[in-house]
Amino acid sequence: MSTTRGAATVIERTPADTTTPIVVAINAARRCRETLEMATALAVSVGADLEVVFVEDANLLRLADLPVTREIDWISGIIRELDSRRMLRSLHCEARQLRRELTRIGRASSVRSTLRVVRGHYLTEALAASASVDLTFVHSARRPLPGEHPPSARARPGTAGPALGRAHRAAGRKPLWTLFDGSPASGRALAVAATLARTLACHLVVVLPVSGVDEIERRKREVQTAADKVTLRYLVVADNRFFQPGKAPAPNTGSLLVLARNSPDLEDSAAQSYLESLTIPVVLVA
Template identity: 25%
Template structure:
């Protein structure tokens, strides 16, 4: 349980190889915001239920052996992966000097995320594929190499336009490790545009934050425009209309970078 008043970033972890990179990214964000980091390993209930289907078979790449999915073996493998992931989280958190916690959660990744971490400020999730290798490599880099700032794209709609969330965006923009790009969806009302302009005028006098107007909310075209911006991370409010249908899934399938869902 988090300490009252403390900020928390929750990293959602699946049975995928990008967990180490995702945890490293989560530790970076938590460090910049002086927040604690939580890792939640997902045991996908939808996948677990599939193990009961008699016609379903699993093909092991190493042995080329085909066998029926075994729920006991699946659970055992999940526990082994969760143990390894917990160790990676501990390593990343200690290196960054962060408070951390870890837990395993059983549920459906696509439909139950709203119940996953109700007291967290942000949920960090990887896309349904691998992360971009150019930014999150865990290879050793010489101390003389100047790291590029993390390019954070933020979809600004009614949810992200709340004063406290705009303050968080501005706070991140002041960090040399972060470069902020705001995406303004089409058809947004004049009050939102005026609120955004007023905030940037008063809190971003050096114009560190860039603003790009999205021309089309159709999923494929929207994903293409976001991808063209060459961001490393996408931030979106849980109140965004894009999260209320299949649009966000279509977007994430085409983006080569993970997503932060802002909860509060």
């Protein structure tokens, strides 16, 4: 169950707006820039606004009050005691940084955005936020452990170009991934993945859960029709095995995974465990 902690409108919407916003769920503002820029690139492409949901992790706050919990400074390596009040101050600082980032993106791209802050379990809140919209970016469900990623470098004054240009550079080096099983829901996810691949100038890996050679060729023809002018690669997996532990593919850091939001597979605990293990953004398509 979520608790709304605050809401700040970065840029107001107008009553004439009819396109549903693209939701971006975030739990670590300092490492979300590339996710925001990819979402912005898609928003520019389809003429949508951004609705950013910053989730204060309730489990993290509970852990912060345990007597054995300590904080290690990124730069100095100094170990400090940690409690929920200190953690909340840190989360509020991240939210302020996120507001500044959205303001910068809005000025560079003219994309309008809103920000709201909630508290709860990250993936649960992200899925709840996706319920009433067509597209949701879920930024890295797992927080990187200390030492996995260096702190994000600050942009130098005067060097910030359009968000779309930076998204091209950030995502163009890595492929996008999507799962296509022939269902209408996975077809919509495939269409969004193809749009993103064209927008971000990268190729697309299509995971095909199939059981026979004839089915493989049929699925490939369907993909080629839906993803025109996109460089395609295929990964064939055993039917209904995509999310099983030890069998699921692990896209590289810098990739993006596009999935159907209403797939029955996402209700499975193994699927949610898989999503929570990823350190890449996931796009959920209604």
